[in-house]
Amino acid sequence: MLLADLSSATYTTSSPRLLSKYSAAADLVLRVFDLTMVVVSGLVAYRIVFGSWVPAAPYRVAIATTLLYSVICFALFPLYRSWRGRGLLSELLVLGGAFGGVFALFAVHALIVQVGEQVSRGWIGLWFVGGLASLVAARTVLRGFLNHLRTQGVDVQRVVVVGLRHPVMKINHYLSRNPWVGMNLVGYFRTPYDIAVTEQRQSLPCLGEPDALIDYLKDNQVEQVWISLPLGERDHIKQLLQRLDRYPINVKLVPDLFDFGLLNQSGEQIGNVPVINLRQGGVDRDNYFVVAKALQDKILAVIALMGLWPLMAAIAVGVKMSSPGPVFFRQRRHGLGGREFYMFKFRSMRVHDDHGTTIQQATKNDTRITRFGAFLRRSSLDELPQIFNVLGGSMSIVGPRPHAAQHNTHYEKLINHYMQRHYVKPGITGWAQVNGFRGETPELRTMKKRIQYDLDYIRRWSLWLDIRIIVLTAVRVLGQKTAY
Structure with a gap:
């Protein structure tokens, strides 16, 4: 999504120059x-x-x-x-x-x-x-x-910008790499609030001061004017709009919100009042995706259970024979909206107390892990009981992996936007896992990278991405050496 769509246009009318006669x-x-x-x-x-x-x-x-x-x-x-x-x-x-x-x-x-x-x-x-x-x-x-x-340059809208700030540079970079969008930033009018840009990075020509904007519009065909000024410059924005009143041209506000920890940002109107959504999960982003993903989860979970129940029964017998204790391991995790649920796995460790506040991830040569459990963890077969979580609605097939409740308490203080991963349901597999961030995270930077992939998944969420992750899970994750 272009950052210009972050908010409803502060002022907008139909441009006669924009409307083709056809x-x-x-x-x-x-x-x-x-x-x-x-x-x-x-x-x-x-x-x-x-x-x-x-x-x-x-x-x-x-x-x-x-x-x-x-x-x-x-x-x-x-x-x-x-x-x-x-x-x-x-x-x-x-x-x-x-x-x-x-x-x-x-x-x-x-x-x-x-x-x-x-x-x-x-x-x-x-x-x-x-x-x-x-x-x-x-x-x-x-x-x-x-x-x-x-x-090929046909049906391309010409855009000028008042102010050169980070969102404009990002949009210009995107448009230069994606000409199919059909927008061309022809230049900008400099303001005292512009960012410093080196000549090597400067790809937009300066068209002068904002006072020259009206004359430029008289002499050149322009379909849109974008205003990129600090949010505090309300009076300057109003002055620009008043000067543009004589020209029925589309005007968009491009706010600089990069420091706000945006997630699936968008604009809407509530009671004819423009509202900017700064953070929202996939559940709130698009109802089509929500319904489709829910159907996908239930259908795949039923198919998986029908096809894998003999294997799961055999694993259950193996777990009981490997060490005393229950077949399933149940642990509190945080799911959608940060709400707690119990996640199920085949037990791969000897029975021990894990109800304290100490964080202890599984490590290489961990003495708590049984020999059969080590095989289950390497092959990811210990995750199969989470099919029941999917059927129950607490998990999805694909999503950020749910961390232990103690880990959330620990890492939310150390990693910015850590809890944003709970805008969607946790998954059996995820974008971070197929990119190599699975298993133990002994260093903080490793966990930060995993969280970056989780948030990237939420921003990019689509059914096609889910299918890609499912395929990559079978290719890359099963038997991955980082799991033990």
């Missing part, structure tokens, strides 16, 4: 195309199921009804907003939500009027899958085409 027509074409794909996918599904392109009367009514619901849902969802600077996955998730809403309405309609007695359920299912696949494919191709045009 944009309204393109929007209409896209809307008509989406609705056409809904109808065509229904006809194709009918052809596959019944061998004819001419549907019977009940099917024609079903297609017409679904078309009406599509008009409603596609209008309610932000499908036709500008996706400039946002990932394809975000757009496809909104598309999937809109199309899912269409068929949810159709399902309710079908129950009320008993459509199921008149049309084939197989046709409905094939229509849904085919329609969604065709819409996703079309949007993917369209996004690729637009990205290609923007890398």
